[in-house]
Amino acid sequence: MVKQTIKLAAIGDVHDRWEAEDEAALKALGVDLALFVGDFGNESVEIVRLISQVQIPKAAIMGNHDAWYSATDWGRQKSPYDHRKEDRVQQQLDLLGEAHVGYGKLDFPNFNLSVVGSRPFSWGGSKWKYEQFHHERFGVESFDESVNLIMNAVEQTASDTILFIGHNGPKGLGDRPEDPCGKDWQPIGGDHGDPDFADAIAQARQLGKKIPFVTFGHMHHTLRHTQTELRRAIHVDTAGTVYLNAASVPRIIKQDGQKLRNFSIVTLEDGIVTQAELLWLDANFKTASKTVLYQIQEAEAIA
Template sequence: MLSRFSHHVSPGRLRLVSSQAISNFKLAAALPKKVASMAAEQQAVPAQARLAVVGDVHGHWNKDADEAALRCLKPNTVIFLGDFGEEDVELVQEVASCPLPKACILGNHDSWFHQVLVPRRKRPLPPQEQAPAKKQAEDSSVAAGVGSAQGGGDGGSDSSSDAGGLEGGPSSTAVLEEGGPHPALAPESAVQRQLAALGDAHIGYSGMAVHGGPPLSLVGARPFSKGGSSWSSIAPFIAALYGVNSSKESAERIVAAARAQHDHNLVIIGHNAPLGLGRERHDIAGVDWIQGGGDHGDPDLRLALQTMKEEGRRVALVLCGHMHHRLQGAHGKPAGRRMVAVDPTGALVLNAATVPRTLPHLPQPVSEPGSPNGTKKASPTQQQLQQQQQQRQQQELQRREAEAAGEQLSWRHFLVVDLAMTPGQEEQGMRVAEARDVWVEVCQKQQETSSRVAHEFTVASSTAGKDGIITYKLWDAFTKRYFERTVLNQ
């Protein structure tokens, strides 16, 4: 080949051409490796995923403001935990139109008339009867000491909330008259219209993959949960909608949905927490509306988690709402619910039901007193109290100035969860690296909407050790201290 080149060009040109050819040859030889390296980089799976969790809504949703807040948080997926309102179809349709990837599970208030009131009245509720019936139900709930949307624990209507067994005790709710389909099955019912609006985004008894991050799947627990161990009080409704006739069958449906997600890491989405996380009134699913407390968790979710553990399925996180962050019966004293817990299976459980989730002013920031070993909170100094007072005055002045300028300010709550894989320990799966209560400030003026993170507070974080040991640092809102839990991530 070189002799052919030397026949047409000078020796100097020959050296130039020959070196260029060699350079091109080296480049051509290296190109497949470079392309393969670039392809590998493009196919590299991100090590983290972010979930933005919207707890019990109870009417507090503004499409423009909340979507602006979510864009500020930049989640892979938005999780809605239900209780949008008392069968508020229009609000659910607004949520369904949110352009971000999302997953939802409906709560007991989303079937308020068909699951709670209809069985008692034994007939469908005409629209003109809904408002009086809602007021009547709220009045009777207050009289009975049962939680409502404004209270600390959304206890629903079941008086046998802690029967203990999977099937629970006798029901306080009458059954439907025999004959004819359940009114919740009618296409025009609010229940069906909400389900139709959400479509595949509603993952009760099903699952979906989270895109843009590590292999992670969301699995829905039982929809429309109102908590407690009694199955008979919800039997007609759940059987009609899902063909499920017991807590055991419900657990099997949750496990089947998890199996369908292959080998992905799992996040369980339920409206209510699993049974077995404490009977004290301030526990994550503790009964706070009757003397003596009790465990208001879902027994089918507890059984499903146990089964998944036995099958070797890794559950990185359980998300729930339903039991509100402020306790009832605190005699005028503010008392907070424990919003974090570790399930006996080792899964971290987070309650996102901060109610109300929107405020006209920034809530008083929570300092991080105490330490993981349980050091008691120090009393605030006079200087700290003065600083807090000045901050509140500045916030009020800011709000008034915004209103005078035609702006509308609001602060909106989200639970932001960052999940991660530990480098070098990918076989151990994902864990919650950090979870934060985040308040986003949203400013709306005419057609412009802006948002920024105004305050965030860490409620859970973790460190990964050798051999799959995870140490969680958890915030106890009741004692206002941090505590530690160590689990084996198997």
């Protein structure tokens, strides 16, 4: 029997670094499904417009920077536009349409999977933040209510195989500053993952859903407290779920006079993650460098 192989691109925090060439790069890589984990910019409507026009199957979730001028008193004071006349948060959501899966889901029957989004616009951590924003936008006032919204989406998925995407990752992936959601600012250390995301993953498993892959960003690979190592990008739990922090920022750089762009490329074979790589592509979409982040062991593949 022929294996179904799917090539995913997990696209970490964009922060205004997305170009028309990026879609061409995804096509050159043969990507089947693109997963965007938010922070497109500081309410950067034009960047989101570009991403909304990507013709490859895609799912996206909004990050904290995507509500930078709307979610906090500080942000509204610094806002470059009049909120009485314009709502750039809603403009971004409208542009993405059904591709935005925050508190929602998108079924991909051709791939025998569904994508579910955790809480959109997450800042991370175990404290419920920006109460007014989440209440007005989504009618949620607590982590428990947030879990309920995520689970409503899980229960409506057409597939029993779910890929989860979030802006910030779930709690439980480690409390060292180098861990995928570890706190790398003073005081150093602590798990900055989202508790509602973790609870939703656990509850989805209890419903019998298979969760081979979870991806997110927010906590950048470069660390604030040290330059001698990078954040750990991969975590594998006891159930075999592969978690990927895709926030290699900045995702477009200039090196030795040439422009390079990165994508995290994940291979799914019959619903199992077999490989994850961080690729940097040159202007001709050739691989300038590759870091293998995860490779399934032969014994695991047989099992």
